[in-house]
Every structure is written in C-alpha cells, then in structure tokens.
Amino acid sequence: MPRCNDALAGMPLAMAYVPWQPAFNDTFPLCRALQNGTIFPELCKPFCGRRGGCR
Incomplete structure (x- = not known):
C-alpha cells in the first residue's frame, strides 16, 4: 500500500552524469593488463x- 505523505513518490531514483572521455590509443598486452x-x-x-x- 503506497504512503500518501511520501515527498519522493514518483521521482526517479537517480540520474547519472558521465562525461565523455577521449579514446585511449595504446593498451597493455593482456597478461600485463590482468596484473x-x-x-x-x-x-x-x-x-x-x-x-x-x-x-
């Protein structure tokens, strides 16, 4: 049963802001990446x- 006095009812749980990141050109070899x-x-x-x- 929903509560009538809930001030946050109907609002979204959260909103994320993730800034765009530049693409990285070089990567580690897989063995070193695991380390x-x-x-x-x-x-x-x-x-x-x-x-x-x-x-």
Whole structure:
C-alpha cells in the first residue's frame, strides 16, 4: 500500500552524469593488463606506500 505523505513518490531514483572521455590509443598486452587491473596505461595508478610517497 503506497504512503500518501511520501515527498519522493514518483521521482526517479537517480540520474547519472558521465562525461565523455577521449579514446585511449595504446593498451597493455593482456597478461600485463590482468596484473594491473586495467588495459589502459593512463588508468594504471599503483599504490606507492603511505601518504602517496614511494618507499
């Protein structure tokens, strides 16, 4: 049974905004992509220790 006092009734649940991204030209080979978790070198951001400093 729907509630009459629901202020959000009938409104959409969510709306996503995804900006257009440029196409990446180079990709990792599949073996390296599996190790890095991405096929795109631009998205490969390895963890470098505490507080962003490599040790």
